[in-house]
Amino acid sequence: MSPAQSLTPDAPHIPVLMDEVIDALTITAGEVHVDGTFGAGGYTNAMLQAGAKVHAFDQDPDAIEAGSKLVESSEGRLKLHHALYSQMADVLAGEAIDGVTLDIGVSSMQLDQAERGFSFQKDGPLDMRMAQDGMSAAEFLNEADEEEIANVIYQYGEERRSRKIAAAIVRARPLSRTSELANVVRKALGHRSGDKKDPATRTFQAIRIYINRELGELEDGLVAAERLLKPGGRLAVVTFHSLEDRIVKNFLRNRSGQQASGSRHLPQVSEKRSAPTFYKPAKLVRPTGAEQASNPRARSATLRSAVRSDAPLQVAPGALK
DSSP states (O other), X not given: OOTTSOSOTTSOOOOTTHHHXXXXXXXXXXXXXXXXXXXXXXXXXXXXXXXXXXXXXXXXXXXXXXXXXXXXXXXXXXXXXXXXXXXXXXXXXXXOEEEEEEEOSOOHHHHHOGGGOOOSSXXXXXXXXXXXXXOOHHHXXXXXXXXXHHHHHHHHHOOTTXXXXXXXXXXXXXXOBHHHHHHHHHHHHOOOTTOSSXXXXXXXXXXXXXXXXXXXXXXXXXXXXXXXXXXXXXXXXXXOSHHHHHHHHHHHHHHTTSSOOOOXXXXXXXXXXXXXXXXXXXXXXXXXXXXXXXXXXXXXXXXXXXXXXXXXOSSOGGGOO
């Protein structure tokens, strides 16, 4: 199997920036790596082929079940954890970890399954839950007040017309299908068939991020990786929109001593400057033109990576959350 392909032969999802991520990890045979966002197993498979032992995390039970075949063929070098990647430091306490990889956001596998309700490309139930547990998108949209819906769409979708959309959603309730929500947004904002970007895109992104607490999970996951990586360990993070990338950029700048933390979620640095826990981050990497042409989902991707220093944590582990 090619390192660029996922473990499922009937759905060969190709991870974005595969070669660049593996280059950033500089894997040596026998090292122990973490794939915090297992998905369809593409990065994990490439790590295994490079000779690493891998701990892979995913909150989606479908991903864990599909990954069982790769576990069987890994000769004991892969362990799957049905858990959030923010929990990696607790799950793997005491392990010496050489690398952590995070591929943020919804997976291609989830997007392509209409029954999961992540996309408006195919009609399906208005679900959007990565873990298949907890509050669904339909429950949120049908029960939340108009102001809360507007705030979610504005904050997580960066949608300037969020109040107009929220008002239209409330008028159209109850909603149960992705096509219903998409049509409500399109009607509220105006939509021409020739438009390059569907006006429902930002709203779907916002609701998905909110339902799954994706930005908070990313912030907690970065701190967990900082705790877990040994000196010289490598961190590689692929993001797909500005909200995610800003969190990673600010975290690495802060932890490499380049600027103060700008996130209300991340632990605050004391007035006395602590030794940087990461060396200066590598230059950001974006997909080549060829990759963008072959995989449209790669167009907005950004890879940021850095190497863990030997400095102790900037705050005590008990104060991380």
